[in-house]
Amino acid sequence: xxxxxxxxxxxxxxxxxxxxxxxxxxxxxxxxxxxxxxxxxxxxxxxxxxxxxxxxxxxxxxxxxxxxxxxxxxxxxxxxxxxxxxxxxxxxxxxxxxxxxxxxxxxxxxxxxxxxxxxxxxxxxxxxxxxxxxxxxxxxxxxxxxxxxxxxxxxxxxxxxxxxxxxxxxxxxxxxxxxxxxxxxxxxxxxxxxxxxxxxxxxxxxxxxxxxxxxxxxxxxxxxxxxxxxxxxxxxxxxxxxxxxxxxxxxxxxxxxxxxxxxxxxxxxxxxxxxxxxxxxxxxxxxxxxxxxxxxxxxxxxxxxxx
Numbered sequence: 477x478x479x480x481x482x483x484x485x486x487x488x489x490x491x492x493x494x495x496x497x498x499x500x501x502x503x504x505x506x507x508x509x510x511x512x513x514x515x516x517x518x519x520x521x522x523x524x525x526x527x528x529x530x531x532x533x534x535x536x537x538x539x540x541x542x543x544x545x546x547x548x549x550x551x552x553x554x555x556x557x558x559x560x561x562x563x564x565x566x567x568x569x570x571x572x573x574x575x576x577x578x579x580x581x582x583x584x585x586x587x588x589x590x591x592x593x594x595x596x597x598x599x600x601x602x603x604x605x606x607x608x609x610x611x612x613x614x615x616x617x618x619x620x621x622x623x624x625x626x627x628x629x630x631x632x633x634x635x636x637x638x639x640x641x642x643x644x645x646x647x648x649x650x651x652x653x654x655x656x657x658x659x660x661x662x663x664x665x666x667x668x669x670x671x672x673x674x675x676x677x678x679x680x681x682x683x684x685x686x687x688x689x690x691x692x693x694x695x696x697x698x699x700x701x702x703x704x705x706x707x708x709x710x711x712x713x714x715x716x717x718x719x720x721x722x723x724x725x726x727x728x729x730x731x732x733x734x735x736x737x738x739x740x741x742x743x744x745x746x747x748x749x750x751x752x753x754x755x756x757x758x759x760x761x762x763x764x765x766x767x768x769x770x771x772x773x774x775x776x777x778x779x780x781x782x783x
C-alpha cells in the first residue's frame with residue numbers, strides 16, 4: 477500500500493504540470509487581458525505597455541508560465557487586475573463552494589444511492605420504472621431551468637426559503653442550491669447504483685450467501701452493496717471537482733459568491749490570473765479525489781490489493 481501511494485503521488489506531478497500548462501495556454505488565448513482591464517475604452521499604447529510590464533504580460537508565454545509556477549509553489553497565485561491578491565479571493569470563495577459541494581455530495585450519496593438500491597432490488601416493477609423515468613426527466617432538464625423554477629416556486633411564490641443566499645452562506649441556505657447543483661449527478665448515481673445492484677444480485681456469491689441462510693439485510697449490506705458501490709464511488713469521487721468547478725450556473729442563480737462566481741467574473745473581465753489560479757486549485761482537488769477513490773477500493777472490496 478505504501479509503495480502504491482508513493483507511486484501515485486509521483487504520477488500526480490507530471491499530470492499537475494501538464495494540466496496547469498494546458499490551462500495557462502488556453503486562458504492566455506481567450507483574449508487580450510489588457511483590453512478587458514481597460515473596459516469599453518481602448519487603452520492608449522503607453523498605458524497598455526505599462527500594464528503589460530506590470531503584470532508580466534510583455535514576456536513570452538513559456539516564461540510567464542515558469543514564473544507563475546515558481547510563484548505557485550511559494551503560495552503566490554498572482555494579483556487580480558483590481559490589485560487584490562488571488563489568494564484572498566480564494567479564501568473567501570472556496571469555503572462557500574466547499575459547503576455547497578458537501579451538500580450536493582450528501583444528496584448524491586443519501587438520495588441517489590438509496591433510490592438506486594431500491595430500484596435495483598425491485599427491478600422491472602413499478603418502483604423501478606418510476607425511478608428510471610424520473611431520473612431521465614431530471615437529466616433531460618437543464619440545470620438553469622431546474623434552478624430558476626425551484627427558486628421561483630419555493631422562494632418567490634410560496635416563500636418557503638430565501639430566493640438568494642446571504643454572503644455568509646450557511647449550510648441551511650445551501651440546501652436548495654445544493655439540490656439543484658446535484659440534480660443531474662444524483663440522477664446518474666441513482667441509475668448507476670440501480671444497474672450495479674441489479675447485475676450483482678444475480679451473481680453466484682449472492683446466491684451462495686442466501687443459500688447459507690444469512691439474513692436478507694446482511695446479504696444486501698455486507699455483500700451486495702459493498703461490491704456494487706465501486707463504480708458509484710468512482711463517479712462521486714471524480715464528481716467532486718466537477719461540482720466545485722461547474723457550479724457557475726447554480727451560484728449565479730442563487731447569488732452565491734463562490735468559486736463559480738469568481739471564475740465567471742475572471743472570464744468576463746479576461747482576468748487570467750484569477751482564472752488560472754482557481755483552476756489550478758481545482759486540478760489539485762481532482763487529483764486528490766482520484767487518489768482517495770483508488771484507496772477506497774480495497775475497503776469496499778477486500779479482493780482488491782495494491783502491488
